[in-house]
């Protein structure tokens with residue numbers, strides 16, 4: 372196939388930076404000319420569009436959250452005046468809010484990078500079990516599957532029974548949808564008397580829109596022989612990142628600029644620190660600069676063994692509101708869950724207090740086995756904690772088994788401001 376997906380990335384490392392900078396300069400210039408909203412935003416911030424010369428310069432512009440976008444669109448229906456009026460819009464999608472999204476183009480490569488990385492191609496018959504009704508998911512995933520040459524079964528939101536029927540009759544090899552729906556389909560197939568792994572040919576699954584929990588992933592892979600991949604994006608900005616076969620972080624699509632910022636200030640955090648994922652999709656139709664996803668993640672800047680040189684997102688650590696900032700760094704409940712998983716589901720709780728001008732982080736831990744609390748155990752625990760949460764622990768406090776109630780929060784912020 373003669374398209375950009377006959378190789379892993381179409382731009383090399385240096386070229387990526389220069390192409391992104393160039394595309395951003397063009398987007399800002401065009402946005403300023405075509406959109407009164409963009410012009411006002413830059414004028415209000417006292418910025419001449421010519422001052423935006425590279426991705427780093429984006430930081431001086433405000434972040435637009437989904438809530439803000441909804442508000443802006445309601446003031447100026449349907450796209451808040453962020454669109455290019457000279458270019459006809461192919462399709463209009465909507466998502467809860469309501470927020471209206473002009474689909475950039477039917478000829479784009481949305482999600483195709485993700486499917487290519489998952490090894491989906493011409494030999495595949497893919498079930499696209501995302502809704503095609505109003506929302507962007509069904510049609511855009513469908514398009515991406517077509518771009519890598521797969522045959523698509525647009526099963527959408529059909530019942531799990533119909534999905535099982537299609538998987539069986541059409542010899543489906545790949546599933547695209549949410550993890551929970553695949554689980555429901557597998558359960559339904561059992562009910563219908565099938566043995567999913569033996570009777571069907573589904574060997575790959577690409578998931579989005581929902582977290583893929585480690586237990587469920589293990590079950591798909593080990594119990595059902597399905598190789599699983601995660602994809603990440605938002606309807607406002609399209610595809611953002613995807614997993615490769617290494618499954619160690621999600622490669623960022625080169626058509627998007629991803630910043631990891633402190634949600635309070637909109638400024639970029641240091642490399643490797645947790646912050647809000649802010650996305651600018653480089654395009655000439657919809658000038659949504661710095662869309663704040665509300666998701667927390669951190670950047671992995673090392674090259675991946677798969678050969679791709681793009682930066683990666685280290686999964687999604689939760690939503691901005693769930694995280695607590697300790698000594699300037701965010702700690703999210705999902706990070707603590709990850710930590711628990713590494714220590715046999717150790718019951719624990721993080722408590723943040725303030726002593727003088729310092730944040731003090733205490734980890735309360737249930738001593739449910741004898742080795743917990745030994746010097747070597749503590750050393751290892753603190754090391755792993757720092758690897759996962761970036762920040763260090765000040766105190767460890769040991770409790771009896773059962774003292775932390777299941778309904779209690781994983782992170783408790785006891786600071787008074």
Ligand SMILES: [Zn+2]
Pocket residue numbers: 615616617622675676677678679
């Ligand atoms: Zn990779």
